[in-house]
Amino acid sequence: MEGKTRELIEHLAELAKLHLDEKEKDELTVEISKIIAYFDKLKRLDISGIEATEYLNILNINGPLSEKDLRADVVSESYEREKLLTRPEERETGYYIVPGVLE
Amino acid sequence: MKFDERQPGKVRIDDNKIAGLSIDELTISNLQKLISKREISVPELTKDMLDRIEKLDSMLGCYINVIGEQAMERAKEVQEKLDRGEINSPLAGIPMALKDNICTDGIPTTCGSKMLADFVPPYDAHVVKRLYDNGAILLGKVNMDEFAMGSSTETSYYKKTINPWDPERVPGGSSGGSAAAVAAGEAVYSLGSDTGGSIRNPASFCGCVGLKPTYGLVSRYGLIAYASSFDQIGPITRNVTDCALVLNAIAGHDPMDLTSSKKEHPDYTKALVNDVKGLKIGIPREFMDENGNGMEKSVKDAVLNAVRVFLELGAECIEVSIPALEYVVPMYYIIALAEASSNLARYDGIRYGYRTPDYKNLEELCKRSRSEGFGKEVKRRILLGTYVLSSGYYDEYYKKALKSRMVLIQQFKAAFEKCDIIIGPVTPTTAYRIGEKIDDPLKMYMEDVFTAPANIAGLPAMSIPCGVDMKSLPIGLQLIGRPFDESTILRAAYTFETHTVEGWKNG
Numbered sequence: 001m002e003g004k005t006r007e008l009i010e011h012l013a014e015l016a017k018l019h020l021d022e023k024e025k026d027e028l029t030v031e032i033s034k035i036i037a038y039f040d041k042l043k044r045l046d047i048s049g050i051e052a053t054e055y056l057n058i059l060n061i062n063g064p065l066s067e068k069d070l071r072a073d074v075v076s077e078s079y080e081r082e083k084l085l086t087r088p089e090e091r092e093t094g095y096y097i098v099p100g101v102l103e
Numbered sequence: 104m105k106f107d108e109r110q111p112g113k114v115r116i117d118d119n120k121i122a123g124l125s126i127d128e129l130t131i132s133n134l135q136k137l138i139s140k141r142e143i144s145v146p147e148l149t150k151d152m153l154d155r156i157e158k159l160d161s162m163l164g165c166y167i168n169v170i171g172e173q174a175m176e177r178a179k180e181v182q183e184k185l186d187r188g189e190i191n192s193p194l195a196g197i198p199m200a201l202k203d204n205i206c207t208d209g210i211p212t213t214c215g216s217k218m219l220a221d222f223v224p225p226y227d228a229h230v231v232k233r234l235y236d237n238g239a240i241l242l243g244k245v246n247m248d249e250f251a252m253g254s255s256t257e258t259s260y261y262k263k264t265i266n267p268w269d270p271e272r273v274p275g276g277s278s279g280g281s282a283a284a285v286a287a288g289e290a291v292y293s294l295g296s297d298t299g300g301s302i303r304n305p306a307s308f309c310g311c312v313g314l315k316p317t318y319g320l321v322s323r324y325g326l327i328a329y330a331s332s333f334d335q336i337g338p339i340t341r342n343v344t345d346c347a348l349v350l351n352a353i354a355g356h357d358p359m360d361l362t363s364s365k366k367e368h369p370d371y372t373k374a375l376v377n378d379v380k381g382l383k384i385g386i387p388r389e390f391m392d393e394n395g396n397g398m399e400k401s402v403k404d405a406v407l408n409a410v411r412v413f414l415e416l417g418a419e420c421i422e423v424s425i426p427a428l429e430y431v432v433p434m435y436y437i438i439a440l441a442e443a444s445s446n447l448a449r450y451d452g453i454r455y456g457y458r459t460p461d462y463k464n465l466e467e468l469c470k471r472s473r474s475e476g477f478g479k480e481v482k483r484r485i486l487l488g489t490y491v492l493s494s495g496y497y498d499e500y501y502k503k504a505l506k507s508r509m510v511l512i513q514q515f516k517a518a519f520e521k522c523d524i525i526i527g528p529v530t531p532t533t534a535y536r537i538g539e540k541i542d543d544p545l546k547m548y549m550e551d552v553f554t555a556p557a558n559i560a561g562l563p564a565m566s567i568p569c570g571v572d573m574k575s576l577p578i579g580l581q582l583i584g585r586p587f588d589e590s591t592i593l594r595a596a597y598t599f600e601t602h603t604v605e606g607w608k609n610g
Contacts, residue, residue: 011493024482055508
């Protein structure tokens with residue numbers, strides 16, 4: 001765990017789109033190994049016999065989802081633009097402005 | 104059995120009266136009587152509360168944002184509505200506070216984070232609409248751990264909230280501001296949110312009543328998400344009656360939240376009955392055994408004392424066993440952090456929230472905004488959540504944890520065949536010192552050992568005061584009920600309260 005953890009942290013930071021400096025990487029390497037070792041405790045719990053269908057439906061508070069749970073696809077009131085676009089350049093153009101993605 | 108008068112902590116300045124009431128009497132029911140008898144007006148009451156906040160909050164640090172002008176405007180409106188007979192709710196005219204992860208239209212909602220420092224929601228959360236419909240007066244948004252990630256309110260980007268019972272101690276978290284404000288009389292009641300214990304923990308440390316509803320009872324629409332299969336909004340109040348009143352106002356189906364239950368809910372004030380004869384109360388052996396929970400003797404004694412009180416009042420107390428409770432902390436953290444890493448992916452500096460001033464391309468915009476906007480604990484949790492969801496580890500951690508969750512749910516179900524409610528501690532100790540646990544994440548995570556089970560299993564759970572320790576710090580008793588059976592835990596809580604804390608018999 002220890003040796004590969006720093007690589008792991010860098011990989012996770014990339015996945016999570018976080019930029020970590022060297023000091024942060026050092027600290028997190030130690031902290032996260034410790035926490036993951038603690039998470040490993042869960043492996044001792046016997047989970048045989050639990051079906052996928054059981055744990056995937058846990059949030060179906062009102063029973064299995066069906067089409068009648070969906071709202072009708074009709075035009076309704078939405079938000080005023082000023083509430084959603086807060087930067088001046090956004091208000092002028094009506095767009096969220098970001099650096100170009102394509103060359 | 105009666106407890107001695109609690110020794111007020113060093114900070115509580117209680118020669119102050121609000122509407123002629125001492126802080127301990129500042130309940131919804133008492134104020135409602137004064138308002139309806141016209142002995143005090145809503146604007147007068149609101150002004151008194153705002154003055155108190157002005158006087159105390161620079162020391163207590165409960166409020167991130169006080170909305171004085173708007174509160175006075177609304178107070179005037181509500182008084183006029185009351186005068187015209189247009190509003191008839193027990194909450195009308197009562198000033199309250201909202202945890203700053205609950206969206207309020209036009210009012211900044213920061214989530215305790217730099218990431219949302221200038222975020223002004225374009226809509227009200229469902230619970231906010233409900234409270235406004237009931238004539239509630241919002242005083243301001245209160246402090247919390249950043250993105251609700253913490254158990255002490257110490258990870259807030261904005262400020263430290265202190266425990267009104269002792270200025271060197273934490274108020275608990277993540278709804279620390281919500282509980283401290285109620286305890287110190289800076290709000291009559293507040294709403295907090297609870298994902299792994301964030302309502303019950305601070306309620307316990309601050310000597311308040313806190314209730315986490317059954318998952319699905321209260322709409323999450325407008326609650327800034329942390330872990331979507333655990334989060335619930337709930338009341339923090341001075342007594343059980345107030346808790347039932349607020350719950351009545353916020354519970355119920357919301358078409359904007361697909362996980363909100365369509366079931367009709369009862370009138371929770373009907374549960375406020377002083378009777379537990381024949382009630383079967385289960386105490387999990389796994390809660391009470393000294394098996395590394397870190398439970399202090401004073402907490403254990405207080406829970407055992409509560410058992411004695413209930414027995415004297417005619418309830419039956421039996422020991423139950425829920426073996427999966429031993430695995431609650433890793434189970435909770437694996438699932439919650441996985442969900443959190445997904446929920447917090449939306450903060451990319453593009454549409455709202457903090458945007459770094461320093462970027463050359465889209466990738467940097469995103470990475471730097473996130474890294475500069477999020478605090479240490481949030482980043483740690485995102486990384487852990489990413490880990491358990493990442494390819495190669497998903498089955499080993501996340502999937503296993505989901506299955507483990509079902510084991511715990513099944514074991515709770517089996518226990519509830521032998522008893523009607525389950526009681527136990529809320530936190531292993533009373534309020535600890537500021538700074539004591541913040542540098543050891545794992546130590547902090549262990550604070551959730553007694554509260555996280557109810558979130559994992561979606562069960563309703565309350566914390567009510569049940570005594571103080573040798574340092575005069577409040578101890579909370581936890582009551583856990585069957586799904587959608589808030590009424591039974593409210594009844595047990597009300598009965599316990601009636602027989603133990605004399606000063607709170609306020610009708």
